[in-house]
Amino acid sequence: MRVLFDHQILDAQAHGGVSRYFHQLISNLEGRDLATVQLPPAYTDNTCFRPLLAELGLQRDGVRSRLMQGLRKTGLPRKEIERVWRRTKRRHNRQASIEKLKQQDFDLFHPTYYDPYFLDHLEGKPFVLTIYDMIHEMFPGYFKPDDKTSEHKALLAMEAAGIIAISSCTKADILRYIDVDPEKIEVIHLASPLTGESEEIAVPGRYILHVGERCRYKNFRALLAAFAGLAATFPDLHLVCASPKRFDRSELDLIQRLGLADRCVSLSVNDAQLTFLYRHAALLIFPSLYEGFGLPVLEAFACDCPVVLSDTSCLPEIAGDAALYFDPADVASIEGTLSFLLSNSTLRQALIHRGRERLQRFSWATTAERTAAVYKKCLTDGSRYGKPDAVAAGGRAAGP
Known part of the structure; x- marks a missing residue:
């Protein structure tokens, strides 16, 4: 074939x-x-x-x-x-x-x-x-x-x-x-596409990790607002963002207004460095309004990093009971869920264990x-391009 x-x-x-x-x-x-x-x-x-x-x-x-x-x-x-x-x-x-x-x-x-x-x-x-x-x-x-x-x-x-x-x-x-x-x-x-190879890079002593793009539906601004609410309670906590793109001007302006200029870091990393970031993070935060799958969830599981996720789209399907969830439209929900896990080492270890188990359901093979x-x-089946197996798209067609 x-x-x-x-x-x-x-x-x-x-x-x-x-x-x-x-x-x-x-x-x-x-x-x-x-x-x-x-x-x-x-x-x-x-x-x-x-x-x-x-x-x-x-x-x-x-x-x-x-x-x-x-x-x-x-x-x-x-x-x-x-x-x-x-x-x-x-x-x-x-x-x-x-x-x-x-x-x-x-x-x-x-x-x-x-x-x-x-x-x-x-x-x-x-x-x-x-x-x-x-x-x-x-x-x-x-x-x-x-x-x-x-x-x-x-x-x-x-x-x-x-x-x-x-x-x-x-x-x-x-x-x-x-x-x-x-x-x-x-x-x-x-x-998970990560191989397990790790390369050490300079990072803050304690940080939560965000991985991937930060465009509008990724809900990054809500994350920054929630993180600002945690700043006084966790004065040693930083936000590390792993992405090929550095903070843009609008992000830098918001970070400055929230008083987080010395608490937020943007890093462009390879897979080995990303593995290091997962392994040393307090948790992965994934505040997206919508995802089709969410590869960082499985990457975090593979690196023993506990996960805090939006309760939307496919994310509960992928993570199951191996994550904590929040309402991504509610900054207080994001902040409260982060605070709860950051203050609970027993739950953190339980989520790491559940993540390892959950990961076994997924393989590239x-x-x-x-x-x-x-x-x-x-x-x-002899299916061929052009075979009339569907009617024309009609915009917002009725679902099942």
Whole structure:
């Protein structure tokens, strides 16, 4: 069974949960002889895929790549350099994916994001679509008016031979917004991508940890307000944020107004350093209003870090009884839950134990095996792109 993946997530992310998912999926499909994986050659800054592409001889580091690396060292505005580089990568990588599609040397296609560019090049071959979340549909005001993600997602969901949802919550949300056959959607959970390797870095003596993006639906401002309320009770406590992006001006202004300038730290870290942060944190705080899965939850479990979570979306599905929960819309709820765990060492140890147990439910081997089963079903059933297995999307369709 030959499965072709494309370039999209290599362009979209230098780091991130979706690229981690596909890196682990591809590695386990190949490593367990579940499928023969094909990838296009690509220019990429993606930290997960650069070593894999180099190993396969598919990493493109030609003149364009060296040119952009050189430009980054000049005095040109960084944003303009990165914009040109992203556009250049996207154009060349998309063409490389199209060339692989035209060769037709595959049985099934698995795009890594929602651009429907490939539909005209499948020539009847089936494709499987992974839907990670329905954030664009649930929070449209957080995105630009010309953002086509929802439109493209609905189109591909209708045309796909099979759909993978990374949580039961995500499946339910798909069915709320896109009118597709529920039988077409298979829920397949992810797992922790951390290997256990740890690299020590300088950190405050006692800190709570936030991992990942801090954009609007991530609810970071509410976390800062809750943390400010804890400052007097826990004078030695800091907030460490692990993310490729440093605090922006609006975040720095809020941190300053709340009197937290010497209590908040932003760090860009690799996986080994992230493991160190989890292992030495008082807890992981995850205040998001919505998630499709929540990989940091399992990462924390893998590193014996207790977890405090929003009680929304998929997070209770993933963490079960191995976390404490709060209402992310209520700053007092966030503050009170943090304070309760920070003051209770017995509960902290109990959550660490439950986290270890909960983690056993998730493995990349299972993710790959169940994904391969979806591929085989789509091929065996004779499902093909364009088969009318769903009616047209009608916006906010009625859910189950």
